[in-house]
Each structure stands twice: as structure tokens, then as C-alpha cells.
Amino acid sequence: MKDYSGVAVLIVDDTATNRMVAKKLLAPYHLTVDLAASGMDAIRKVEKKWYDLVFLDYRMPGMDGVETLLALRRIPNRKEMPIVALTANGGEGVRAKFLRKGFQDYLPKPIDVYSLDSIINSYLNGKGVPKIKHTETNPHPPSEESTVERILDPIAAMASAGINTPFYRTLLQTFKQELQVSISALDEFIVKKDINDFTICIHGLKSAANAVGAYTLSCCAMELETWGKEQSLTRITEQLPLFKEISVHTLEAIDEYEVGNTHYKTKKKNLDRKILEQIRHYCEESEYTKIGELLAELDQYEYEECQQALLNELINSCDSFEFEALDRLVQKWSEENK
Structure with missing residues (x-):
């Protein structure tokens, strides 16, 4: 793996769990990695510093990925800065969609180490706009059967992201806190009938849950996101109780995992x-x-x-x-x- 010491990379994502995973996956490259939790935060950082590569979450509250991209391009001497979209949405034609919006490329979430390595080596080797072939969907998605049967799969999550147990435990605690806060926020969005912010919030939870191996919760969040995109408040209201029930089981599973990983020692x-x-x-x-x-x-x-x-x-x-x-x-x- 090539050493990129001194090369600056920015990760922009409103979900702390996703920022942690991305930064961890970049560690072997010895990059200088900065983090931004919002579009405005990214703008402030880019105004002060040139980044050799920016990973920008497509769906964020406030300024979304496209709005942030356009704002970054308006900063003097930043038009040529490579910006890669981060998205939990895969499928046919996704890459072409992001290219049309002005991104250099896109990277699916949860992040696959091989796709990440291809992006890193292509853009940071100074070869200009690369011709990269990416898989349009997660190359290692959980099977339908395992998604139904597993509330939390630490082994699959660690294997997929290439992380060790200590980091995974820290990641779990971050996700646990985010999930607890987000459950209350989702209720508030429903009361206000704010489907847009509801959809952005559930989108972040979908990818974060997948990153920690909470596949059942991630699939439920995906369904809620679908109804959110269709502006169907009725279907969201019908589906949300199930999501909250699975959230409770997921939080219990996290606690059980912590207990199980302490008592055996x-x-x-x-x-x-x-x-x-x-x-x-x-x-x-x-x-x-x-x-x-x-x-x-x-x-x-x-x-x-x-x-x-x-x-x-x-x-x-x-x-x-x-x-x-x-x-x-x-x-x-x-x-x-x-």
C-alpha cells in the first residue's frame, strides 16, 4: 500500500459513525485527514486549505451534497479540487448521475476497501480524471436470510471494513449515542410533518447501521427512506413503530455485545x-x-x-x-x- 504522507484529504459527512469508519479506512495510507460534519463546516475548511481529495456525503441536513459541491467550486482556486460523492444509494446509472452533477466520482457506502483503494490511487497519483470501474452496489451485501435473522453482526462488520475489535467497540458506542438521539429527532420531524429532514436523518442511520453490522435496522431504515422520497407521510407513520422496535432490540444487542466482550477476559x-x-x-x-x-x-x-x-x-x-x-x-x- 502506497504511503501518501503529507497529502490532505477531507471527509464531509453529518453522521459521526460514518466519519469514524472513513477515517479508519484511510489510516494505512498515512494521509492527513480532516473531518467536517456539515456543508458549512466543509466550506470553512476548504477556504483555509487546499485538499488533494474531498469525500462529500450526498445527503446531509441543511446544505446537501450538491449545494455544498457548488459552494466549494465557487471558492477561489478550488475549481479543480477532486470531489467524490459518498452515497448509500447504489444501482445502475448512479455514477453517471453524480458525474452530471459535477462530482469527479462516487463511492458507495458502506465503503468497500477495494473501491476506496482504486479512488485513492487514481486521484492521488496525479493522473487526472481516472477511468475507474466501480461496482454500482455494495459488493458484499448481507444475504436476505442473514438480514432477517441477525440484529447485530460484529464479525461481518469488522471483516467488511477491515477494523479491529477495540475500534469496533468505540464505533458501536458512537452509533449507540447517534441512534438514541435520532429516534427522538425522527419523532419531532413527524410532528412537524418535515419529511425532507426525516428522510435525510433516516438516510444517515441506514448507512451507519450497516457499518456496525445492524443489518435488520439498516433494511428497515432503507424502507423508511423510500417512503420519505415518495413524500408518503402515511406509510412513514405506519413503518416508524417497527423501526423504533428494532432500534430497541439493536440497543439491547449492543449492550449484550459489550457485556460479552468484557466478561470472558x-x-x-x-x-x-x-x-x-x-x-x-x-x-x-x-x-x-x-x-x-x-x-x-x-x-x-x-x-x-x-x-x-x-x-x-x-x-x-x-x-x-x-x-x-x-x-x-x-x-x-x-x-x-x-
């Missing part, structure tokens, strides 16, 4: 000093992969409360690419445990 009193010293060494070199492997090794065990809290902070710092903060945490631990 062998208990240890303290974190391993040698591993922490190795982590500090790799922090200096920003070796994300090595740090992640060492943290995964530490995460095989359950520790006393203060030690476990530190490990959770280390994992969160690593997932956020905050190497300086991670280094400070290890240094503080070393001083307190001499």
Missing part, C-alpha cells in the same frame, strides 16, 4: 509496562497500525477500574489519531506507576 491488575513503552516509541513515528496492534494486545484482558479507564482513553486517542494525547497518557501512567 482474563483479569489483570496493571497494564503491561513494556507494551506501553512500545506504544510511546510508535507515537513518535505516528505508526497508527503498530499502536493499534499493541492496544489490541492490551485489550485482551480486563483490568482494575483506573487501569481500564486509562486503556479506554488510549484506545479513543488512537482512534482519533491524537498521538500526542496518547503519548501524554502513557507518560503520565509511567510516572504514577514507577
